[in-house]
């Protein structure tokens with residue numbers, strides 16, 4: 001449902017709002033080897049999302065990217081090509097956080113257990129997760145990447161990235177009435193158009209080589225700031241979910 005709404009927002013006529021990646025650029029190919037492209041099918045539609053490898057057998061993404069069938073593509077740069085670096089792996093189990101609330105986007109996190117382990121190499125490698133409840137200071141510079149739209153109805157087939165700055169929680173408190181600073185991170189400077197980014201839902205916010213956030217939601221026309229899920233807050237659930245899968249495999 002949420003994805004549908006986002007797509008509707010994307011399809012608004014030109015002039016309805018600017019959605020250019022104004023300070024973003026094409027990523028250097030394979031410089032972000034944790035990035036995953038997700039092709040999601042629900043009974044009514046097919047859509048795409050961002051995600052990121054956190055272990056050889058697990059991809060993390062937004063709960064909004066849930067589907068009955070999800071295919072993960074790792075090691076991609078130009079998604080329209082069959083690149084030799086790509087690994088396409090089906091998802092075995094998609095586990096949304098049990099507290100995920102699609103009305104206010106709280107607990108917007110999902111773990112995808114892959115059918116086969118990814119082969120780790122220079123093109124495909126997991127990203128580190130933060131320590132439990134580590135603080136992320138306003139002003140921290142982070143990278144967000146995705147294959148999302150770059151303009152009105154214009155998709156990109158190559159991975160793009162942009163540098164964004166962590167904001168004070170107050171900025172998002174003023175803009176989003178369901179913003180929760182314990183579980184979410186406010187990212188992207190409202191006064192700095194060059195950081196505007198309309199990324200794929202589910203992609204990571206990476207600060208100092210650690211994945212701190214997951215692209216969750218923003219204003220309907222993509223102006224900053226954007227709200228990210230605060231990964232550090234969910235470490236106990238993440239550990240438990242990934243441990244349970246090991247347990248199953250050993251039976």
Ligand SMILES: *[C@@H]1O[C@H](CO)[C@@H](O)[C@H](O)[C@H]1NC(C)=O
Nearest residue numbers: 026078079080081082157158
């Ligand atoms: C991506 O690949 C497609 C298919 O080969 C090609 O048409 C397109 O120009 C490529 N995109 C870029 C930005 O190189």
Ligand SMILES: *[C@@H]1O[C@H](CO)[C@@H](O)[C@H](O)[C@H]1NC(C)=O
Nearest residue numbers: 131132235236237238239240
């Ligand atoms: C989660 O697992 C990691 C790696 O095993 C460990 O370092 C960390 O302390 C665990 N965190 C929590 C909150 O369980």
